[in-house]
Amino acid sequence: MTVTPVAFPDPPLLNSAGVHQPWALRAIVQVRSADGAVGLGETYGDAPHLSLLTRAAAALKNVDIFDLSGLVRTVARAIGAVDVPDRHGLTGGSTTAKTLAKVVAPFEVALLDLQGQAIGRPVHDLLGGKVRDRVPFSAYLFYKWAGHPGAAPDGWGPALDPDGIVAQARTLIDRYGFQSIKLKGGVFPPDEEIAAIRALRDAFSGLPLRLDPNAAWTPETSVKVAEQTDGLLEYLEDPTGGLSGMAEVAALAPMPLATNMCVVAFADLPEAVRRNAVQVVLADHHYWGGLRACAELAAICRTWGIGVSMHSNSHLGISLAAMVHLAASTPVLTYAADTHTPWQDGVDVVADPLPITGGAVTVPDRPGLGVTLDQDALARLHENYLRCGITERDDTTYRQRFEPGYVKRRPRW
Numbered sequence: 001m002t003v004t005p006v007a008f009p010d011p012p013l014l015n016s017a018g019v020h021q022p023w024a025l026r027a028i029v030q031v032r033s034a035d036g037a038v039g040l041g042e043t044y045g046d047a048p049h050l051s052l053l054t055r056a057a058a059a060l061k062n063v064d065i066f067d068l069s070g071l072v073r074t075v076a077r078a079i080g081a082v083d084v085p086d087r088h089g090l091t092g093g094s095t096t097a098k099t100l101a102k103v104v105a106p107f108e109v110a111l112l113d114l115q116g117q118a119i120g121r122p123v124h125d126l127l128g129g130k131v132r133d134r135v136p137f138s139a140y141l142f143y144k145w146a147g148h149p150g151a152a153p154d155g156w157g158p159a160l161d162p163d164g165i166v167a168q169a170r171t172l173i174d175r176y177g178f179q180s181i182k183l184k185g186g187v188f189p190p191d192e193e194i195a196a197i198r199a200l201r202d203a204f205s206g207l208p209l210r211l212d213p214n215a216a217w218t219p220e221t222s223v224k225v226a227e228q229t230d231g232l233l234e235y236l237e238d239p240t241g242g243l244s245g246m247a248e249v250a251a252l253a254p255m256p257l258a259t260n261m262c263v264v265a266f267a268d269l270p271e272a273v274r275r276n277a278v279q280v281v282l283a284d285h286h287y288w289g290g291l292r293a294c295a296e297l298a299a300i301c302r303t304w305g306i307g308v309s310m311h312s313n314s315h316l317g318i319s320l321a322a323m324v325h326l327a328a329s330t331p332v333l334t335y336a337a338d339t340h341t342p343w344q345d346g347v348d349v350v351a352d353p354l355p356i357t358g359g360a361v362t363v364p365d366r367p368g369l370g371v372t373l374d375q376d377a378l379a380r381l382h383e384n385y386l387r388c389g390i391t392e393r394d395d396t397t398y399r400q401r402f403e404p405g406y407v408k409r410r411p412r413w
């Protein structure tokens, strides 16, 4: 078991927590089997998480690659009952169960990769077989600065108004062929973000649109925005915080509400269903506990008539491959998945990243995940990690460096 923290350049993308730091962190998990095969996993690289990963890795020596239940028990014993929240809160609150799920996930993916290699079958076969050959992704738009303060402008340009957002969408669609669009909101007053949605609707008439302010609005504001975007959005994502606020909005909103903030663990589901608080849940194997846990989540959602989409954070090609195998084998996952891939500008740890063309990734049928680690790239990205001086994602403090009066407020409007 090897756990390697890495860092890669990240543009100044704005959200309701602040702004992305110049480097995004990840941890790369390698599990080497007795016969020399290597299974890969990828997860968050924040220091508190990293120390739990290291503890888990030490306890997992000699694990049976087919014993995924034993994996969970061993990790639980190794890390104990700990609760490690994120500073940004963009994926909701934390609990001991969610912390455990986050630590288990990259090891589960790596073991599934090894299982697939051992029997010569792709990971999607281990999850029940693919139900689609292509997994669609959405163009993930962000308000952004022209570049990190003090550095040269990045190649993306600024996006701080509707014109900037439309231009960014055009770039992403020209490069990747995306067939659906998500705008990360919660940055400017709601009227400005509604104007951006209207501009996107005018510029890209047939494409489904989503808006995600990460709980920046009160329930009252959320209802007003929902009314004003009636007919424009395929779903509105986390307009407000908490299940009761979301239920209040859902009762009046004309479109489905989606979440990756108020339903983030199995314990959240009964109340969400009882209150009809959300109509779409964004699965994310990194915090739900792995690919099989997401398949369980999807089955529960299907039972209760809740739609399933897929969430992303800044990530590299191992995570993309895992997301593709999961989406390929999850019938109810009918929405285009989120991905931050374009923002990484081609930087990766895998030698053979899965390409996004025509807005989708062709599902690989090679054994395991179907991607291989580029050891030189891993060494370079690890060197970045050692040099970059960032050990934890903290969008708020970074933004405060340039706007001392900035405070993270949810709700803000």
Ligand SMILES: O=C([O-])C(=O)C[C@H](O)[C@@H](O)C(=O)[O-]
Pocket (backbone or CB within 6 Å): 013, 014, 015, 090, 091, 184, 212, 214, 260, 311, 312, 313, 314, 338
């Ligand atoms: O759908 C979401 O809420 C996210 O993707 C959260 C992310 O952390 C996103 O806001 C970001 O990268 O800033």
Ligand SMILES: [Mg+2]
Pocket (backbone or CB within 6 Å): 212, 214, 237, 238, 259, 260, 261
């Ligand atoms: Mg979201």
